[in-house]
Amino acid sequence: MRAIASIVFGSALFLCFSFVATAQTSEASASLPATTPSEVSFKFDRVGLPVPHFTLRIHEDGTGTYQADQAEIPATPTSMRGQAAQHVDRPINLASGTVAKIFKEVRELNDFNVECASKAKNIADTGTKTLTYSGSDGSGSCVYNYSENKTVQSLTDIFLGIASTLDEGRKLEFLHRYDRLGLDAEINSFADEVKEGRAIELGTISPTLAAVADDTAVIQRVRLKAAKMLELAAEGSSH
Template sequence: MSGFTGAAFAWGALDSAQSSSTIAPNPADKPHVSFHYEHPQLQPAKYTFVIFEDGRGEFHSEPSATPPHDTLSYQTMAHPLDRPVQLSKTAVEEIFSTARAQRFFAVSCEDVKDKVAFQGTKQLSYAGPDGNGSCTYNWSKIAPIQKVTTTFESIAFTLEVGRRLEVEHKHDRLALDAELATLLSAAKDGRALEIQTIQPILEEISNDEAVLERARSRARKLLGDDSTTASLR
């Protein structure tokens, strides 16, 4: 973990947020947005983003108790992941403009009227010298908050696929083609965002002559198609 000041990952914060929608202000902190997700039946079961206004950030995920798929690339997901990220200007502007427009997330963002199936417990938080707040929800009735939620979920998807690609490139190159096909499809329909966060492994694959040409071609397409990199959908 990179140890960003004022932005430590505290899993207990989700529980405390249930009773309070605000966080004690710390004027020394640089503005940052945090997103925390928990679903015990998914893999990973928990993950957190902390993002600053210059796009720097940190991603941390933890596995569930459910055994991963019986392949080497999925078994690696049985371990926590800590990774620095650099988000695009477009993504950062969307995240921070939503935070400020929604009172730094110090709002009631849960949809309590409509019965929505459990989709994971989420928490959005903002902290900075201009304000602070947080809200916890399963599904938000506020469209901009739901959009930011989908964005964070889609970036997490990209990062977890990137982790599997790293393992497959070292130990199971034949699996790369199917994995990259899945990622390419997800990127095209917006389920995978901020592809540049896994640029190094995509470049390694695209330049590796030991990898199937079709897989290398998919990696090059992901690297070169601007529509799959930074847009918020």
């Protein structure tokens, strides 16, 4: 009986220690700080433009958001329809190569803990730009109209190129719905922007391009250009 009692007592003691150890482990895990996802944002403000304000937020996994205030679009002779001012808020996904380049350049700039703005005088107003980084490894922000720093210039071009494509996507959607004849000139202009590298990340507007490419009511050369851009997006050649 003593042997049995000892076994029972020992088992109970073991279970007790196991419970305490598990509880301590759970408490320790709960007390660990949550890892903050790394995020880079680019904010642009310039009154008088078709899109006077926008913000792009990008995470290191390629997901992000695009928020913009689009000014009113007046009616055209061919569409006879304008578009009211609107706020845009949509999710985006970027190609891995673009994301890697963004975060590499952010770290080269010490998470934006640097002087971005040029000290030169009489520089034309190209819009107020704000670069911001936040993550578990630090944070930083800098504001500028123009920067002489080549890495800041590179990041600016990337973000403006993404925004240009997203803006173009909205134009193509509008024209596809209300002014199909206007698509011809618009997609030609867009193709030039893509060729010159001023519009990148075509994958962000793939559904719009696909809708144009698949619409037999749209003239053939427009459909072919839209299809070509879809191919570039799939190949990752839009950036």
